[in-house]
Amino acid sequence: MTVLRPRAASPTLRTQPRVRRWVRLLPVGPAVVLLLVFLAGPVLWAFHASFTNAALTGRNARSPGWVGLENYGRLLADPVLPLSLALTVLFVGGSAILGQNILGLVIAVLMRRARRGVLALVGTAVVAAWVLPEIVAAFAAYAYFSRDGTLNQLLGGIGLGQPDWLYSFPMVALMLANIWRGTAFSMLVYRAALNDVPAEVTEAALMDGASGWQRLAFITLPMIRGSIATNLMLITLQTLAVFTLIWVMTAGGPSNASTTLPVLAYQEAFKFGDIGYGTAVASVLILIGLVFGAAYVRLLRDTKP
Amino acid sequence: MGRRVLTITSLIASAAFALAGCSRGAPAGEVKSLKVVYQKTDSFTALDAMFQSAKQEFEAAHQGVTVELQPIQANDDDYGTKLALSLRSPATAPDVFYEDTFKVRSDVDAGYLLNLDSYLKDWKDWDAFDEGAKAAGLGDDGGTYAVPVGTDTRAIWYNKKVLAAAGVRLPWQPRTWQDILDTARKIKASDPSEVPFNLYAGKATGEGTVMQSFYELLYGTGSELYDADAKKWVVGSAGFTDSLAFLKTLYDEKLSVSPSEALDANVWKKVFGEWLPQGKMGATVEGSYAPTFWQEGGSYEWPAYGEDMGVAPFPTQKGQAPGGVSMSGGWTLAVGSSTKAPDLAFDFLSEALNQKNSLAFNIASSQIAVRSDVASDPGYQAANPFVKDVSKLVSITHYRPATSDYPRISAAIQEATEAVITGSQSPEQAAAGYDAAVKGLVGDHKTVRK
Numbered sequence: 001m002t003v004l005r006p007r008a009a010s011p012t013l014r015t016q017p018r019v020r021r022w023v024r025l026l027p028v029g030p031a032v033v034l035l036l037v038f039l040a041g042p043v044l045w046a047f048h049a050s051f052t053n054a055a056l057t058g059r060n061a062r063s064p065g066w067v068g069l070e071n072y073g074r075l076l077a078d079p080v081l082p083l084s085l086a087l088t089v090l091f092v093g094g095s096a097i098l099g100q101n102i103l104g105l106v107i108a109v110l111m112r113r114a115r116r117g118v119l120a121l122v123g124t125a126v127v128a129a130w131v132l133p134e135i136v137a138a139f140a141a142y143a144y145f146s147r148d149g150t151l152n153q154l155l156g157g158i159g160l161g162q163p164d165w166l167y168s169f170p171m172v173a174l175m176l177a178n179i180w181r182g183t184a185f186s187m188l189v190y191r192a193a194l195n196d197v198p199a200e201v202t203e204a205a206l207m208d209g210a211s212g213w214q215r216l217a218f219i220t221l222p223m224i225r226g227s228i229a230t231n232l233m234l235i236t237l238q239t240l241a242v243f244t245l246i247w248v249m250t251a252g253g254p255s256n257a258s259t260t261l262p263v264l265a266y267q268e269a270f271k272f273g274d275i276g277y278g279t280a281v282a283s284v285l286i287l288i289g290l291v292f293g294a295a296y297v298r299l300l301r302d303t304k305p
Numbered sequence: 306m307g308r309r310v311l312t313i314t315s316l317i318a319s320a321a322f323a324l325a326g327c328s329r330g331a332p333a334g335e336v337k338s339l340k341v342v343y344q345k346t347d348s349f350t351a352l353d354a355m356f357q358s359a360k361q362e363f364e365a366a367h368q369g370v371t372v373e374l375q376p377i378q379a380n381d382d383d384y385g386t387k388l389a390l391s392l393r394s395p396a397t398a399p400d401v402f403y404e405d406t407f408k409v410r411s412d413v414d415a416g417y418l419l420n421l422d423s424y425l426k427d428w429k430d431w432d433a434f435d436e437g438a439k440a441a442g443l444g445d446d447g448g449t450y451a452v453p454v455g456t457d458t459r460a461i462w463y464n465k466k467v468l469a470a471a472g473v474r475l476p477w478q479p480r481t482w483q484d485i486l487d488t489a490r491k492i493k494a495s496d497p498s499e500v501p502f503n504l505y506a507g508k509a510t511g512e513g514t515v516m517q518s519f520y521e522l523l524y525g526t527g528s529e530l531y532d533a534d535a536k537k538w539v540v541g542s543a544g545f546t547d548s549l550a551f552l553k554t555l556y557d558e559k560l561s562v563s564p565s566e567a568l569d570a571n572v573w574k575k576v577f578g579e580w581l582p583q584g585k586m587g588a589t590v591e592g593s594y595a596p597t598f599w600q601e602g603g604s605y606e607w608p609a610y611g612e613d614m615g616v617a618p619f620p621t622q623k624g625q626a627p628g629g630v631s632m633s634g635g636w637t638l639a640v641g642s643s644t645k646a647p648d649l650a651f652d653f654l655s656e657a658l659n660q661k662n663s664l665a666f667n668i669a670s671s672q673i674a675v676r677s678d679v680a681s682d683p684g685y686q687a688a689n690p691f692v693k694d695v696s697k698l699v700s701i702t703h704y705r706p707a708t709s710d711y712p713r714i715s716a717a718i719q720e721a722t723e724a725v726i727t728g729s730q731s732p733e734q735a736a737a738g739y740d741a742a743v744k745g746l747v748g749d750h751k752t753v754r755k
Contacts, residue, residue, distance in 0.1 A: 055415075055709075056386070056389040056390070056393070056415075057389050057408065057411040057412050057414070057415045057417070057709060058411040058414045058415055058709030059414045059415065059709070060415075061389075061393065061415035061416070061417075062414070062415050062416040146569075147565065147566070147569075164565040166565075166569075167564070167565035167568060168565075251508075251509065251570060253507070253508060253509060253568055253723075254507070254564075254565075254568045254723065254727060255720075255723050255724060255727055255729055270386045270390075271382065271386070271712070271716070272712055272713050272716065273386075273389065273712065274713075
């Protein structure tokens with residue numbers, strides 16, 4: 001532990017604050033250890049594995065070899081990658097950044113004016129989807145969108161067509177399902193944020209003759225910028241990682257039409273047993289998450305006065 | 306800051322080493338339990354029953370040893386993944402496990418399976434096993450690594466009532482692909498709401514797509530998937546394109562299920578549970594195990610299946626010899642290479658596969674017996690009305706190439722069928738896409754044009 005050894009001539013003066021700093025760090029120690037072991041560990045392992053030809057079975061399972069950038073080269077040449085990237089961006093953009101985020105904000109704003117009964121009803125309905133375990137929510141969504149599902153029965157009841165959602169419009173069905181499932185989170189974040197907007201400020205704007213839209217756009221939204229950025233970061237990262245919902249509803253099909261990056265990584269690593277290639281896909285996903293994360297962290301920093 | 310991170314990291318690293326050191330200390334001599342991993346689903350409990358019975362017998366005979374049964378509830382694909390993951394580490398690897406025949410070779414390559422030659426030599430029951438079935442347990446080095454529990458064949462299962470209503474003469478035996486189309490069109494004409502002839506396609510049904518549909522077509526054209534002598538994959542064959550074209554005709558004319566139904570991973574449940582019993586489907590290609598679903602205690606009990614259903618070999622393309630096609634798979638039991646008690650593990654394996662247990666299992670799961678003393682048992686022969694018909698198909702059956710490239714090649718075929726039935730590619734385009742995919746997977750030098 002050379003780090004702890006004081007370098008200067010007068011030890012007592014310098015060691016004291018150092019030791020104190022270390023002692024102060026002690027309570028967070030377990031958390032740091034857990035994060036390193038269970039978060040950083042797997043990430044580092046995935047990066048490492050993506051440079052090998054590790055496999056679930058066959059000769060390479062016994063003695064995986066270092067293959068350098070081969071997996072990444074193969075990935076770049078894979079015709080599924082551009083499609084998968086586009087679908088991932090569409091899924092995150094459509095269902096998280098636009099869908100969950102805006103719908104959550106709208107519901108939160110409307111709920112401030114709602115009556116008590118409506119409030120309870122809407123709140124329960126929205127949060128119910130969030131409370132369901134992911135696998136249950138996924139099966140519910142599958143039952144809703146499937147060929148003979150609830151949605152088609154409703155549509156048939158009012159004489160509209162009955163498209164096969166999961167087959168003809170898999171991404172639409174998946175995005176709607178993810179919005180249904182995730183909006184509650186955004187709504188809760190925004191309700192909390194809106195409660196923190198001081199009533200005096202809004203009232204002052206009202207006195208100045210600002211309309212409802214103006215108050216929202218120029219007073220409320222700027223005041224909850226921080227919450228918006230936090231919320232965007234959390235739901236983006238959550239949605240990037242959505243797997244169960246897609247796997248249960250479409251399993252990436254038909255013809256890869258809903259194969260987002262997590263589904264692709266799973267298929268490669270576990271269906272085809274090519275762990276090296278699968279982790280290369282996962283590494284790309286991690287990088288995308290990092291880029292989003294960094295962008296939002298910047299946004300957050302800028303919003304601080 | 307940087308130093309602090311370094312310190313923390315090194316602390317953790319040393320702690321990890323210390324902990325890893327501790328876990329190595331366990332003594333190897335005293336094994337008190339055997340871990341057995343196998344598949345169990347709502348519709349497949351026969352294996353569970355077999356192991357329960359073997360566990361009782363084994364524990365009674367070996368005082369102080371407990372057999373820990375760990376069934377995995379999953380479909381074939383997921384079971385394979387789960388098993389492979391547990392085999393990766395000696396700490397989680399089972400002592401005895403249920404292994405798909407087509408994974409044996411690649412798992413031997415991976416070093417997961419124990420060579421059983423020295424044990425089989427002294428096991429008198431081994432002589433009762435069918436020679437062809439024994440081959441399923443061979444590794445690339447010629448040693449035996451797994452013991453077969455049963456095999457299967459595939460045939461056309463047709464609903465006699467549906468065919469009779471359409472005016473088809475019974476018993477139905479199509480001689481060519483054209484016969485299938487003619488009959489299917491006849492059924493469609495007599496009742497457009499029925500599914501005349503189902504063949505699986507697409508990735509959702511996984512191995513079902515190739516085993517119960519595409520390979521029956523392909524191996525009936527005279528082409529093959531893999532040249533076993535040259536150890537090369539066949540590309541550019543006319544048979545491949547013809548097979549895709551046949552699927553296209555079937556799906557385009559709505560003679561099979563709709564593409565969206567075909568791409569639902571649960572379609573087979575509807576075939577067994579709804580369409581065939583309710584007389585909404587004329588025929589489908591399915592395995593010899595089909596009666597397990599319908600017999601008493603099965604997931605879709607159908608008391609009249611013995612009278613209502615008929616079975617026929619799948620024809621070759623133009624009726625060429627040998628006049629029929631079938632595909633076989635099957636499962637084995639294997640011993641994990643990292644087991645601490647290989648003798649006990651093999652004892653358990655041989656107990657589980659003794660005549661009594663094999664017989665009960667083969668009957669309950671409608672498997673084709675691989676032990677001669679089971680095959681000749683009157684109870685087995687009377688297990689269901691179709692045992693004789695499907696057992697005969699062993700003479701015209703084919704096996705999948707059991708190489709470690711196979712799962713990806715199979716996926717490429719499934720993709721080609723999906724592209725054809727959804728209309729996104731013509732049979733020629735899809736076949737060309739398959740050729741390119743195979744060359745990309747195994748390299749040019751391991752393919753051959755035929």
